[in-house]
Amino acid sequence: MSVDDLLNLFLNRELLERYGPRLFDGLLVTGKLVAISFSLGMLLGLGLALGRLSGNRWVRGFTGVYVYFFRGSPLLAQLFLLYYGLGSFKHFWQDLGLWWFLRDAWYCTLLAFTLNTAAYQAEILRGALLAVPQGQREAAQALGLSRWTSFGKVILPQSLLIAIRPLGNELILMIKASAIASLVTVYDLMGVTKLAFSRSFDFQVYLWAAVLYLLIVEVLRRVLKRLEQSLSKHIG
């Protein structure tokens, strides 16, 4: 077998020309999906974390159940529950004027991913908020800072520093989980790969996708490591 044959086996030029641009588009869709749902999930997750630490029994109970539900069941089941389950009440949503949202696989996926990652991030942020020493709160109070200022300027920055590593892990898990979006007709990287495979029956597209995913995850891991090091310089 010559070198050309071997190259053809793993990097067919014709196939690459045909599906390369579409794979790139899929990559962008994956990136957009993860970026939007992760940042919306962080806002919701912060709210949930505060809810879980709240003094109100009802708020604590509700957020606890929410987190338990979304962490205990598979993302795939949650996505189907939202997309097919909520989508089955068509007339109800049409009356509310929200049908455009639930009809679209893209919005449903975004919603499902946001709700799911919010639950995981809530637990991370709760742990990080609890890890800030009590003395910091007392000192902020003694200085006469308002509740909001002490939370925003004293507690939150310190807990985010603690949370950055687990949050990074969650981001990587999110990127991997985003492949599930392909099951509800969203053409992310995985969706495009499956499409290319079903048309060309050439197995190498799966390997390309594997390399791309590995590349993203590895680059991201290194960037996050750097970020953490540079942010925690004053501690070390």
Add this chain to the structure above:
Amino acid sequence: MFEQLSLLSLADGGWGVALLAGALVTLVLALSCVPLGLPLGLGVALATRSKRRWLRLSATAFSTVFRGLPELLTLLIIYYGCQIGAQKLLAAMGYSTEVTINAFVAAMIAFSLVFAAFSSEIWLSAFKAVPKGQLEAAAMLGLSPSAIFCKVLLPQLTRVALPGLSNNWLALLKETSLVSTISLVDLMRQTGLAVSVTKEPMLFYTVACLGYLFFSALSGRLFHCLEQHFNRHQRGARP
């Protein structure tokens, strides 16, 4: 409302039995990954700590690849890759037949590899928690290397690794829902079938979620008991 609930009954016309059978497949699949993945993970962790360079490199590559790939992609690569590979191998030997790999076996291999990669990280951090003095003391007592590993190292490793492994197990349990895409009839797939017949997605997918929640809660209890068991010597003496 009650008419819909009758769809879940165990009698004729209800989907109860089918869903339970699907749940059983999910559970059996997840359980059968443990005896494969757990020792493999420990092996990978040992290889990462080995003195031989190529062993270290290949262990790191293994854990990087299978922790970095989406589980869905791993599953499809194993499922289609094994089929195509076997077909090509047979063709090279002169047979041309359709080869179909059992979906259950493919899923078992794929999830075991992923489970091994993730648990190897847990074992690695557990190694750091066992003080070096323990090994030196064991060597001083003249224990053989295998006795040191089995009687001194492993019991302590297990205790430290248990919380991490519990997380990995829960992740594995939830990942198994992906096998519905390679037409293995697990809980998720059975739910999908029920939905396509009855047109009640809300009810059935909620039930599926609750099924997974039930398994998660059950394993949570189980791991709690296990942790108690392995930590029993660390509890203070009761007055």
